[in-house]
Amino acid sequence: MEATKVLDAKGLACPMPIVRTKKAxxxxxxxxxxxxxxxxxxxxxxxxxxxxSGGHEILEDVExxxxxxxxxxxxx
Amino acid sequence: xxEKKKTTIVLFSGDYDKAMAAYIxxxxxxxxxxxxxxxxxxxxxxxxxxxxxQPVKKGLLESMFGKMMPQGxxxxxxxxxxxxxxxxxxxxxxxxxxNAMELPNLVEMAREQDVKLIACTMTMDLLGLQxxxxxxxxxxxxxxxxxxxxxxxxxxxxx
Numbered sequence: 221m222e223a224t225k226v227l228d229a230k231g232l233a234c235p236m237p238i239v240r241t242k243k244a245x246x247x248x249x250x251x252x253x254x255x256x257x258x259x260x261x262x263x264x265x266x267x268x269x270x271x272x273s274g275g276h277e278i279l280e281d282v283e284x285x286x287x288x289x290x291x292x293x294x295x296x
Numbered sequence: 297x298x299e300k301k302k303t304t305i306v307l308f309s310g311d312y313d314k315a316m317a318a319y320i321x322x323x324x325x326x327x328x329x330x331x332x333x334x335x336x337x338x339x340x341x342x343x344x345x346x347x348x349x350q351p352v353k354k355g356l357l358e359s360m361f362g363k364m365m366p367q368g369x370x371x372x373x374x375x376x377x378x379x380x381x382x383x384x385x386x387x388x389x390x391x392x393x394x395n396a397m398e399l400p401n402l403v404e405m406a407r408e409q410d411v412k413l414i415a416c417t418m419t420m421d422l423l424g425l426q427x428x429x430x431x432x433x434x435x436x437x438x439x440x441x442x443x444x445x446x447x448x449x450x451x452x453x454x455x
Contacts, residue, residue: 231395232395233394233395233396233397234320234324234396235320235321235323235324235327236397238324238327238328239323239324239326239327239405239409241327242326242327242328242329266324270327270328273328274328274329
């Protein structure tokens with residue numbers, strides 16, 4: 221999937237994945253897509269709830285070799 | 297855009313682990329774009345102390361209190377299994393292994409994210425702590441300041 225920007229949050233523990241995601245998405249325009257890589261097992265629930273609250277859309281998430289990847293489309 | 301949501305936390309405890317929980321929640325709430333306030337009272341004030349000695353005038357009791365309490369976020373002890381500081385050393389090691397942020401870094405990150413840090417002036421008097429001994433650029437207030445933020449808070453916690 222085409223992403224405007226990729227955020228490497230691998231190895232970071234709670235609360236850093238959402239803190240970094242917030243900063244990264246602030247630099248995007250609405251409709252643009254942020255790709256995030258994390259290894260924190262809680263980040264799937266965290267980012268799903270965070271995106272919902274902020275009006276962003278999770279387009280896809282996959283897990284491979286312990287790395288969880290998300291594609292989040294920035295909301296209006 | 298709609299008005300920002302608010303998270304307010306009372307940090308009463310001076311335990312490292314409890315302060316860590318408070319600061320992790322505060323940083324998470326800031327990432328949710330909440331306006332976040334941490335109101336430090338009683339032992340929680342120790343998380344705001346500078347880690348070096350400040351030359352301030354104090355009475356005997358206040359000096360004793362100052363020496364007996366942990367001087368700054370890094371020096372707080374664990375609420376359980378502290379074992380006179382040994383448990384703290386062990387948890388620091390485990391935290392490094394798991395890349396968890398140490399409390400002083402969490403405090404720093406909260407400041408970067410514009411979390412409002414308030415020191416309770418009434419308990420500062422009780423514990424003999426003066427403004428010079430606490431981190432710069434924090435705010436001072438009492439229950440009025442806290443309730444002012446908390447009354448329209450969406451998340452209010454006492455830790």
